Amino acid sequence: MKINESEPFENGANPKKEQLGKYTTDNQGEFLNTNQGLKINDDQNSLKAGDRGPTLLEDFILREKITHFDHERIPERIVHARGSGAHGVFELFKPMGKYTKAKFLNDTSIKTPVFARFSTVQGSRGSTDMPRDVRGFAVKFYTQEGNYDLVGNNMPVFFIQDATKFPDLVHAVKPEPHNEIPQAASAHDTFWDFVSLMPETMHNVIWKMSDRGIPRSVRTMEGFGIHTFRFINDEGKSHFVKFHWKPKQGVLGLAWDEAQRIAGKDTDYHRRDLWEAIDEGHYPEWELGVQIVAQEDEYKFPFDLLDPTKLIPEEMVPVEIIGKMTLNRNPDNFFAETEQVAFHPGHLVPGIDFTNDPLLQGRLFSYTDTQISRLGGPNFHEIPINKSIPEVTNNQRDGMHRMQINKGKVSYNPNSIGGGCPFQAMISEGGFSSFEERIDASKIRQRSKSFFDHFSQPALFYQSMSDAEKRHIQNAFSFELGKVKIVPIRQRVVNMLLEVNEELSQIVGKNLGLTPERLPQPITDGIPAGADLEHYHSFKNKLPVNDAPSLSMANKLPTNIIARRIAILTADGVNDEAFTKVKKELCDMGAMVSVIAPHHGFVSTISGDEYPIDESLLTAASVVFDAVYVAGGNSTETLAGNPDALHFVAEAYKHCKPIATAEDASDFLNKAIPEVKLPAKGVTTNGDLAELVENIKLHRFWDREENPKVPA
Numbered sequence: 001m002k003i004n005e006s007e008p009f010e011n012g013a014n015p016k017k018e019q020l021g022k023y024t025t026d027n028q029g030e031f032l033n034t035n036q037g038l039k040i041n042d043d044q045n046s047l048k049a050g051d052r053g054p055t056l057l058e059d060f061i062l063r064e065k066i067t068h069f070d071h072e073r074i075p076e077r078i079v080h081a082r083g084s085g086a087h088g089v090f091e092l093f094k095p096m097g098k099y100t101k102a103k104f105l106n107d108t109s110i111k112t113p114v115f116a117r118f119s120t121v122q123g124s125r126g127s128t129d130m131p132r133d134v135r136g137f138a139v140k141f142y143t144q145e146g147n148y149d150l151v152g153n154n155m156p157v158f159f160i161q162d163a164t165k166f167p168d169l170v171h172a173v174k175p176e177p178h179n180e181i182p183q184a185a186s187a188h189d190t191f192w193d194f195v196s197l198m199p200e201t202m203h204n205v206i207w208k209m210s211d212r213g214i215p216r217s218v219r220t221m222e223g224f225g226i227h228t229f230r231f232i233n234d235e236g237k238s239h240f241v242k243f244h245w246k247p248k249q250g251v252l253g254l255a256w257d258e259a260q261r262i263a264g265k266d267t268d269y270h271r272r273d274l275w276e277a278i279d280e281g282h283y284p285e286w287e288l289g290v291q292i293v294a295q296e297d298e299y300k301f302p303f304d305l306l307d308p309t310k311l312i313p314e315e316m317v318p319v320e321i322i323g324k325m326t327l328n329r330n331p332d333n334f335f336a337e338t339e340q341v342a343f344h345p346g347h348l349v350p351g352i353d354f355t356n357d358p359l360l361q362g363r364l365f366s367y368t369d370t371q372i373s374r375l376g377g378p379n380f381h382e383i384p385i386n387k388s389i390p391e392v393t394n395n396q397r398d399g400m401h402r403m404q405i406n407k408g409k410v411s412y413n414p415n416s417i418g419g420g421c422p423f424q425a426m427i428s429e430g431g432f433s434s435f436e437e438r439i440d441a442s443k444i445r446q447r448s449k450s451f452f453d454h455f456s457q458p459a460l461f462y463q464s465m466s467d468a469e470k471r472h473i474q475n476a477f478s479f480e481l482g483k484v485k486i487v488p489i490r491q492r493v494v495n496m497l498l499e500v501n502e503e504l505s506q507i508v509g510k511n512l513g514l515t516p517e518r519l520p521q522p523i524t525d526g527i528p529a530g531a532d533l534e535h536y537h538s539f540k541n542k543l544p545v546n547d548a549p550s551l552s553m554a555n556k557l558p559t560n561i562i563a564r565r566i567a568i569l570t571a572d573g574v575n576d577e578a579f580t581k582v583k584k585e586l587c588d589m590g591a592m593v594s595v596i597a598p599h600h601g602f603v604s605t606i607s608g609d610e611y612p613i614d615e616s617l618l619t620a621a622s623v624v625f626d627a628v629y630v631a632g633g634n635s636t637e638t639l640a641g642n643p644d645a646l647h648f649v650a651e652a653y654k655h656c657k658p659i660a661t662a663e664d665a666s667d668f669l670n671k672a673i674p675e676v677k678l679p680a681k682g683v684t685t686n687g688d689l690a691e692l693v694e695n696i697k698l699h700r701f702w703d704r705e706e707n708p709k710v711p712a
Ligand code: HDD
Pocket: 077, 078, 079, 080, 083, 117, 118, 119, 135, 136, 137, 138, 151, 152, 153, 158, 162, 163, 164, 166, 167, 225, 226, 227, 308, 341, 342, 343, 359, 362, 363, 366, 367, 370, 371
């Protein structure tokens, strides 16, 4: 079937869902059969010579089953191995024709199907969701002009400036090769050795040491395209563009101690959270924003737009919101969809193009190359999740796992036998043509001097943090470097931090028993030979902003409590209002509420009604909840005598979470957190739900960390 360019997107149709539907099967009501379609009569026993005899080689059913099983795994992604994905749609708010001719960014009536995958970077496929790590944020738009992939991260800058350093970075951060320790963690010698010798990593590293490195949920992460790309309009005019995803759920992080505990209590925390939110109809949404810079303004910034370790502060170029992505459907099959999806920053549509960012340029090679070994050959574009909506009509042929049956004898161009088909498309017909950029240069292996300021932006980042965020960054550096065994590596990083912020460097140094040393000249490790250090220094402190509130998560709190997790602690004899009022009202506001009791099954209320329990104190943990409510009635005494219940609330307090009790349950807190003088910030004992809800929107009461009273 040839796909007409506009038809499948009209009248609310979702062409990608329909396309996937053709490959989706359901065994309901079907016979068991072999891969050749033969019905199987006995799937319990192999074919043997006699009931106690050897199995026969002839058993083709056994052989087929085991052969397939033996090959069920494919190589995991070399980075971003662990991830979870979901389907959704992208809707455009306003036509962007002034800047780009991309059709999906011009027609507001089109709902473009998308598939998004969120990932950690360091760990293996089976590792925890909870490391301190950068998160991948990759979105495939199935547009009418072909697939467009925006393959970004949850941080707007990258570790390195040149793709040739990527294998080094990844070798350094992955588990150390001799013993494969530690899994999914950067707190080890090789990562920090690399960082200490590569000052360009500092900007990304400080983001990673911030609460951005331990997101509360993938739903509460921002996403960034990182590189500067180009928009190209109908006249062929180029504008620079940076892409941003802004979550409607707010931007939230965890406490580091909490993240480590969740890794044990629910290693699938992020995966489960995304799945359950979608399953329960709380569809996460992100607005797509763009920062646009006119071609003529390329050199007006005190940093290079081609440098992927730099961001454009929103205070300099505001983010214009142009559309919205809603994730509204979980995959039917993890392997077929989330594992086999193949992203590539080089999957473009007309109207979007690259810049010469040397990191981006290298990526353009890596992604197809990696899919060939990961997905077993050059035909991975035919895997249903990767198929474009327009049918593929070209002269590429054969190869491993070829699905398409190309008719006829013509597979070359130009041809006369096939009537010249398939035709090249003119630009006016939607043919892609690269932006014409004049290049007249010497062939050199060098880094541009305009890339050499490695510290102004990390300094800006640190300065723009709230006090709590600063404290978290100090603690994160201290923790990670504390795990480093080789002291000179620690010292080099502490010295580097002096270039970022004196206070930060002194605090981390003190925690490590080291004195930061200002080097006689700026750190030049990692700066190519021949670098102009004067120029490098002249860039410092030249940003027209010295405080960028847009960088702080404290300014990005949610305005609602949709899909936030709230635990209600109950026991037999609980007040009915725990269910008839508290649970009901919180659920009505979109929260995900779990009733927890000392045992599984049902809890009986004062009035004798019975309500189902979601989890017992044996299986539940406060770390996976955003807030806790202790119900009242005759249950309080039981709970106050239960160490798990007391720990549950003390731990929630320690992790700075909102806590509320029914009016008659406030005594419980005197046992759970006796060290805390009530009333305390974020702790309500008057049964006022509205106050609890406001506290949940505030997410955390980080001030508690300053005076940690609760050991938990
Ligand atoms: Fe990459 C995967 C994001 C630089 C090479 N990358 C991968 C994924 C994301 C990113 C989100 C997972 C996609 C998925 O869910 O399947 N990578 C980035 C960003 C970068 C970046 C935002 C810098 C701005 N990457 C980068 C460089 C190289 C690679 C410089 C190599 C030179 N990345 C890969 C890869 C991966 C990958 C090896 C592994 C699996 C895959 O591609 O499909 O090719």
